[in-house]
Amino acid sequence: MKIEVKDVSKKYKDTNALDNISFTLNEPKIYGLLGRNGAGKTTFMEILSGQILASKGQILIDGEPPFDNQRLTEAICLIKEGNNFKRDLKVKNVLRIYSYFYPTWDQELADELIAEYNLNLNAKVKALSKGMVSALGIIVGLASKAPITIFDEPYIGLDAAARKKFYEILLEEYESEKRTIIFSTHLIDEVSLMFEEVLILQDGKLVLKEEAEELRNNTCAVSGTVQDVEEFVKGKEVIQSKNLAGMMTAYVYGSIEQAKSAGLSAEGIPIQELMIYLTEKKGA
Numbered sequence: 001m002k003i004e005v006k007d008v009s010k011k012y013k014d015t016n017a018l019d020n021i022s023f024t025l026n027e028p029k030i031y032g033l034l035g036r037n038g039a040g041k042t043t044f045m046e047i048l049s050g051q052i053l054a055s056k057g058q059i060l061i062d063g064e065p066p067f068d069n070q071r072l073t074e075a076i077c078l079i080k081e082g083n084n085f086k087r088d089l090k091v092k093n094v095l096r097i098y099s100y101f102y103p104t105w106d107q108e109l110a111d112e113l114i115a116e117y118n119l120n121l122n123a124k125v126k127a128l129s130k131g132m133v134s135a136l137g138i139i140v141g142l143a144s145k146a147p148i149t150i151f152d153e154p155y156i157g158l159d160a161a162a163r164k165k166f167y168e169i170l171l172e173e174y175e176s177e178k179r180t181i182i183f184s185t186h187l188i189d190e191v192s193l194m195f196e197e198v199l200i201l202q203d204g205k206l207v208l209k210e211e212a213e214e215l216r217n218n219t220c221a222v223s224g225t226v227q228d229v230e231e232f233v234k235g236k237e238v239i240q241s242k243n244l245a246g247m248m249t250a251y252v253y254g255s256i257e258q259a260k261s262a263g264l265s266a267e268g269i270p271i272q273e274l275m276i277y278l279t280e281k282k283g284a
């Protein structure tokens with residue numbers, strides 16, 4: 001489904017949670033939505049999923065706004081960090097409700113995941129551990145098979161092995177049937193290899209939207225003497241630079257090969273670091 005974000009702002013009293021952002025997501029991909037605390041990620045995901053309205057501008061999904069739009073809400077599944085489910089419901093009833101709600105629901109996958117995460121179907125949500133509540137969210141998100149599936153830090157309380165399993169199943173599912181997956185997380189290093197496109201928000205503004213492959217190939221950390229590095233970065237966009245004892249490291253848009261052929265040492269920048277440098281620069 002095509003997602004068009006047109007001049008969207010969201011204001012809460014004095015806070016501009018989103019400040020005039022515009023972009024288009026044209027195709028099913030795994031998108032990483034990144035940014036520091038309070039950058040506006042959750043606000044964006046809530047507007048996209050039709051849960052709240054923008055103060056200005058609009059989001060269109062295949063040309064229609066998602067708010068109060070059943071055709072679209074059946075096509076979007078947002079799993080948040082917590083509070084996804086009524087606490088007094090039994091797990092089996094939560095799953096039943098979602099299976100009725102999503103026309104694309106995959107019960108076989110849900111059953112497989114229930115077994116994988118050892119979820120007690122007769123337990124009430126309020127009796128589950130934090131990790132188990134997250135597992136329930138993950139099951140709903142994956143089994144919904146919603147054409148737009150959004151995960152907002154979905155794994156609080158889940159241990160590393162359970163998270164790894166989640167990533168594996170997510171990728172398997174995605175490979176067998178492409179859908180738009182928007183993934184917001186602070187554990188960027190763990191998941192960044194899954195991302196096909198990365199969006200970074202800062203203070204409600206979009207500071208980067210780029211194919212992950214492009215980022216990997218066209219950004220690098222270049223190190224050498226201050227003079228050599230300064231010479232190399234002339235005319236290039238510098239994301240961040242650091243000087244120490246006559247040596248300099250610059251994080252730039254440019255290929256590793258280009259830097260190496262200029263006699264400098266160069267390496268790729270992990271997406272997590274890139275996010276930090278980009279948001280430092282803009283915040284400075």
Ligand SMILES: Nc1ncnc2c1ncn2[C@@H]1O[C@H](COP(=O)(O)OP(=O)(O)OP(=O)(O)O)[C@@H](O)[C@H]1O
Nearest residue numbers: 012015016017035036037038039040041042043044
């Ligand atoms: N319901 C609300 N009422 C008032 N302010 C809000 C509300 N929701 C969000 N905000 C504010 O809007 C800004 C963006 O919040 P948002 O939750 O969208 O950020 P985020 O990027 O998801 O942050 P985090 O990574 O910490 O979850 C923050 O300053 C936040 O305090």
